[in-house]
Amino acid sequence: MAKVYGILGDIHANIDALSVVVDDAASQGVTDWICTGDIVGYNACPSECIRAVRDVLKAPVVCGNHDYYVAYEQNLADFHPAAAQAVLWTREHISADEMDWLRSLPMTKPVMGMTLVHATMDMPDHWGYIFDDLQAASHFVYQKTPLCFHGHTHVPVVYEKTAFGAMHHDPRQFEGGEFRVLPGRQYFINVGSVGQPRDGDPRASYVIFDTASRTVRFCRLPHDVASAQARDRAAGLPERCAARLEVGN
Numbered sequence: 545m546a547k548v549y550g551i552l553g554d555i556h557a558n559i560d561a562l563s564v565v566v567d568d569a570a571s572q573g574v575t576d577w578i579c580t581g582d583i584v585g586y587n588a589c590p591s592e593c594i595r596a597v598r599d600v601l602k603a604p605v606v607c608g609n610h611d612y613y614v615a616y617e618q619n620l621a622d623f624h625p626a627a628a629q630a631v632l633w634t635r636e637h638i639s640a641d642e643m644d645w646l647r648s649l650p651m652t653k654p655v656m657g658m659t660l661v662h663a664t665m666d667m668p669d670h671w672g673y674i675f676d677d678l679q680a681a682s683h684f685v686y687q688k689t690p691l692c693f694h695g696h697t698h699v700p701v702v703y704e705k706t707a708f709g710a711m712h713h714d715p716r717q718f719e720g721g722e723f724r725v726l727p728g729r730q731y732f733i734n735v736g737s738v739g740q741p742r743d744g745d746p747r748a749s750y751v752i753f754d755t756a757s758r759t760v761r762f763c764r765l766p767h768d769v770a771s772a773q774a775r776d777r778a779a780g781l782p783e784r785c786a787a788r789l790e791v792g793n
């Protein structure tokens with residue numbers, strides 16, 4: 545049966561951005577949801593975002609690095625100080641039930657012939673960042689499905705497997721933000737970030753995949769940045785978490 549998937553990730557506890565995405569998806573005929581992880585971290589509404597993804601969207605979810613570091617109380621030496629401070633804050637502001645749910649999230653997940661991962665398939669729990677074709681080529685060694693969706697860098701992009709490795713496509717070059725998945729090809733698609741974009745565009749990012757037309761559409765939506773910033777500041781989170789939302793980095 546054909547489905548229209550809304551695929552989103554790196555929500556980062558930004559309920560203002562998530563609400564706008566969910567409303568937009570309803571108007572675009574989305575029937576099912578998929579989440580590429582990092583539901584919590586950086587911003588002030590982790591419980592609200594967990595409940596939305598888990599209970600309302602009922603999305604299959606993979607674990608993001610912020611979800612993992614909140615859930616497992618790992619050493620935060622590798623984190624930026626502001627990110628680490630937000631992880632510590634989040635640990636104190638979600639319920640035991642929500643913490644258990646974060647701990648239940650898998651590193652990778654198959655969904656209807658697709659694969660989900662937060663970072664890369666070669667070492668999902670090493671949280672490697674893919675910023676170029678060479679790094680994407682390493683990932684493709686381990687991608688077995690035609691489509692794999694991910695996040696982590698907060699930058700929307702499509703990597704396509706080639707005979708010599710991988711090549712990237714900038715979604716801003718797609719007419720109407722949309723491209724067609726071709727048979728026999730493999731794609732590794734970064735859906736961008738709902739709650740903290742880092743491509744210089746502060747609008748929330750997510751993707752719609754229509755299994756009937758085989759089209760992937762990249763969507764960007766303005767949202768109430770001032771509201772999210774006010775929540776962050778009222779919560780006492782680091783100023784960097786609020787400030788970066790208006791510049792998209």
Ligand SMILES: [Fe+2]
Pocket residue numbers: 554556582608610696698
């Ligand atoms: Fe993230």
